[in-house]
Amino acid sequence: MKFTCKIKNLDAYLLILHNGVFDQKSIRHFAPPKGVKIIPCRDTRPCVSTENTGNFRIEITPNTIVEKPLQLINVIDTVEPLDVVHAFEIVVGQGSSLSLIHCDESMNNVKNTIQTNVSIELKSHSSLQYYNLQNINNHSTLNNQTEVKQHEHSRLISHTYTLNGKILNKHQHIDFTEEYANSDVQGLYLLDKNQDCFHRIRLNHNQPNGRSNQLFKGILDDSARAHFEGYVFVEKHAQKTEALQNNKNLLLTDKANVQTHPFLEIYADDVKCSHGATIGQLDEDALFYSRTRGIPEKQAKTLLMYAFAHDVVRNVHLEPLREYLENLIKRRLNGENITCENCVFSCVR
Amino acid sequence: MLTIKNLHANIGEKEILKGLNLQVNAGEVHAIMGPNGTGKSTLASVVAGREKFIVTQGSITFNGKNLFDLSVEERAAEGIFIGFQYPVEIPGVSIANFMRTAVNEQRRYRGLDPMPIFEFQAMMEEKQKIVELTDKLAGRSVNEGFSGGEKKKNEIFQMAMLEPKLAILDETDSGLDIDALRIVANGVNKLKRPDNATVVITHYQRLLDYIVPDFVHIMYDGKIVKTGDKTLALELEDKGYDWIKS
Numbered sequence: 399m400k401f402t403c404k405i406k407n408l409d410a411y412l413l414i415l416h417n418g419v420f421d422q423k424s425i426r427h428f429a430p431p432k433g434v435k436i437i438p439c440r441d442t443r444p445c446v447s448t449e450n451t452g453n454f455r456i457e458i459t460p461n462t463i464v465e466k467p468l469q470l471i472n473v474i475d476t477v478e479p480l481d482v483v484h485a486f487e488i489v490v491g492q493g494s495s496l497s498l499i500h501c502d503e504s505m506n507n508v509k510n511t512i513q514t515n516v517s518i519e520l521k522s523h524s525s526l527q528y529y530n531l532q533n534i535n536n537h538s539t540l541n542n543q544t545e546v547k548q549h550e551h552s553r554l555i556s557h558t559y560t561l562n563g564k565i566l567n568k569h570q571h572i573d574f575t576e577e578y579a580n581s582d583v584q585g586l587y588l589l590d591k592n593q594d595c596f597h598r599i600r601l602n603h604n605q606p607n608g609r610s611n612q613l614f615k616g617i618l619d620d621s622a623r624a625h626f627e628g629y630v631f632v633e634k635h636a637q638k639t640e641a642l643q644n645n646k647n648l649l650l651t652d653k654a655n656v657q658t659h660p661f662l663e664i665y666a667d668d669v670k671c672s673h674g675a676t677i678g679q680l681d682e683d684a685l686f687y688s689r690t691r692g693i694p695e696k697q698a699k700t701l702l703m704y705a706f707a708h709d710v711v712r713n714v715h716l717e718p719l720r721e722y723l724e725n726l727i728k729r730r731l732n733g734e735n736i737t738c739e740n741c742v743f744s745c746v747r
Numbered sequence: 748m749l750t751i752k753n754l755h756a757n758i759g760e761k762e763i764l765k766g767l768n769l770q771v772n773a774g775e776v777h778a779i780m781g782p783n784g785t786g787k788s789t790l791a792s793v794v795a796g797r798e799k800f801i802v803t804q805g806s807i808t809f810n811g812k813n814l815f816d817l818s819v820e821e822r823a824a825e826g827i828f829i830g831f832q833y834p835v836e837i838p839g840v841s842i843a844n845f846m847r848t849a850v851n852e853q854r855r856y857r858g859l860d861p862m863p864i865f866e867f868q869a870m871m872e873e874k875q876k877i878v879e880l881t882d883k884l885a886g887r888s889v890n891e892g893f894s895g896g897e898k899k900k901n902e903i904f905q906m907a908m909l910e911p912k913l914a915i916l917d918e919t920d921s922g923l924d925i926d927a928l929r930i931v932a933n934g935v936n937k938l939k940r941p942d943n944a945t946v947v948i949t950h951y952q953r954l955l956d957y958i959v960p961d962f963v964h965i966m967y968d969g970k971i972v973k974t975g976d977k978t979l980a981l982e983l984e985d986k987g988y989d990w991i992k993s
C-alpha cells in the first residue's frame with residue numbers, strides 16, 4: 399500500500415501509521431534527519447519509563463534544530479467499524495526545536511472511534527510547533543488526548559483544527575514544571591449539521607514566570623454543538639505568571655449551541671491573568687457595509703467568517719501549512735463538505 | 748439619474764424622513780446641509796438600502812430603475828456609492844481582499860469576467876495615489892485602527908476603485924485636517940466625469956470652496972426646505988439655521 403498524502407509545497411519528513419499501527423515499512427523508508435530518533439515499541443509494552451504506553455517515541459537529541467517539519471499521518475481504512483488507537487511520545491531535547499504535523503485521516507466511510515494519545519515533553523530551552531488536524535469521515539468519533547510537560551524556557555505552539563468528524567473530543571493538559579515556560583495554545587472549530595465538539599484545556603502554571611495564551615474560536619452552523627472548558631491554574635508560588643484565555647464563538651443559526659466555561663484558579667498574587675468568552679452573531683454593520691460595496695450577502699458573510707477564523711490560522715508559522723489551511727477553511731465556509739470522499743490531503747492509494 | 752419623490756421613512760415608530768424630494772442629474776454636484784439629527788445620514792442609508800429604515804411612502808428611481816426592487820449589493824453594482832459618516836471596521840479583512848471581492852462581484856453583476864490580478868494591483872496603486880493613501884494603510888484590515896481622517900480617505904479610495912455613477916458622501920470632510928481636506932476634495936474632483944454625479948453632505952461651507960456644488964439644499968426636519976446655488980451655503984454660514992427654522 400502506498401500513500402502520498404501531501405500538503406502542497408510542504409517539504410516534510412513523512413511518517414505513516416496504518417489504522418493506528420506504526421507502519422514498519424514506512425519507518426524503513428524513513429531516513430530520519432540527524433538528531434531525530436524514531437523508536438518503535440512492541441505491542442503495548444511501555445515504551446519508556448514514563449507511565450504512558452506508546453506505539454513509538456520520537457526523540458530529538460539535544461541541540462538539534464530540525465529544519466524540515468515532521469508529518470505524521472494515521473491512515474484509517476478499516477472495513478468494519480472498529481476502534482483505532484494510537485499513542486506516541488515526543489521528547490524534544492534541551493535546546494532543540496521541531497515542527498510536527500499530526501493528522502488522522504480516514505479513507506473509509508464506517509463509524510470508527512479513533513483514540514489518539516500524545517505525550518510531549520519539552521526539555522529546557524527547547525521548542526515545539528505542534529499542529530493537530532484531522533480529516534475523518536462524518537460518522538466517526540475522535541478522542542484526542544494530549545499531555546505536555548514543559549521545562550525551563552521551553553516554548554510550545556499548539557494548534558488544533560476541527561473541520562470534520564461526528565464527535566470530537568480534544569483534551570489538552572499542559573504542565574509547567576519549571577520556570578519561564580511559554581505556551582500558545584490555539585484552536586479553531588468549524589462545525590455544522592449535528593457535529594459535536596468538546597475542548598477541554600487544562601493549563602497548570604506550577605512555576606513562576608510562565609506565560610500562556612489560549613485562543614479558541616469556533617463557527618457553528620445548523621444544529622452543531624460545541625463545548626469549551628478552559629482551566630487555568632496558577633500555583634501559589636507561580637509569581638509573575640501571565641495567563642490569557644479567550645474563547646470566541648459565532649453562531650449562524652438558533653439551533654447551534656455553544657457552552658463556554660472558563661475556570662481560573664489563581665493562588666499567586668503577582669500575576670497577569672485574563673479570560674474572555676463571547677458568543678455572538680456576525681456583525682450586522684460590517685455586513686451592511688460590505689454589501690454597499692457590491693459584495694452579495696452570502697459572500698459578505700463568508701468574508702466575515704473567514705476573517706474571524708483567520709485570527710487563529712494567521713499564527714501558523716509553516717507557510718505551506720497556513721496556505722493549505724486557509725484554502726481548506728475557505729472551502730469549508732463556502733459550504734463544501736470536506737470528507738474523505740474528496741480527500742483534502744489528495745491521498746493516492 | 749436619481750429621482751426621489753415624497754420620501755417618508757421610519758425607524759421603529761419614529762418618522763425621520765417626512766416627504767423628501769431630490770433630483771440629481773448626471774454631471775452635477777449637489778450639497779446637502781442641515782442641522783444635526785435632521786435625517787441626512789438616514790437619507791443616505793435609505794438610498795443604500797439599509798433594512799432597518801422602513802419606507803412608508805414615496806419613490807426612488809435610479810437610472811429608470813425602482814430602487815426598492817434592488818438589494819443593497821445590487822444598488823451598489825448599479826453604481827451607487829455611499830461614503831459613510833462612520834465607516835465600519837472589519838478586522839481580519841484586508842483592504843486589498845475587500846476591494847478585490849467588491850470589484851469582481853460588481854463586474855460579475857454586469858456580466859464581466861473577474862479583473863486579472865495584475866490589472867487589479869495596478870489599479871489599487873493608481874487609486875491609492877489619488878487620495879495619498881500609503882501602502883502601509885492599504886495592507887491593513889478595513890478601517891481597523893484607522894484614525895478618523897484615515898477612514899475618510901479610505902472611503903474616497905474605495906469610491907475611486909468602484910467608479911460609481913452616483914456617490915453620496917456623508918460628512919466625508921468632518922474630522923479632516925486642512926491637508927487631508929484638500930486631498931479628499933481633490934480626489935472627488937479628479938473622479939468627476941460628465942456621466943457621474945456627487946452628493947456631498949456637509950456642515951461646512953469650507954468644503955464647498957474645494958468641491959464647488961451646482962446646487963445647495965438645506966434639509967430640515969426630514970425634508971429639503973430650500974434649494975439654491977453655492978451662494979446659499981454662504982448665506983447659511985452667515986445667518987445660521989434659525990433663519991430656516993422660522
Ligand SMILES: Nc1ncnc2c1ncn2[C@@H]1O[C@H](COP(=O)(O)OP(=O)(O)OP(=O)(O)O)[C@@H](O)[C@H]1O
Pocket residue numbers: 758763781782783784785786787788789790832
Ligand atoms: N437606529 C436608530 N434608532 C433610533 N433613532 C435613530 C436611529 N438612527 C437615527 N435615528 C434618529 O434619526 C434622526 C436622524 O438621524 P440622522 O443620523 O439621519 O441625522 P443627520 O442629519 O445625519 O445628523 P448629523 O448631522 O448629526 O450627522 C435622529 O434624531 C436620530 O437620533
Ligand SMILES: [Mg+2]
Pocket residue numbers: 787788789832917918
Ligand atoms: Mg449624519
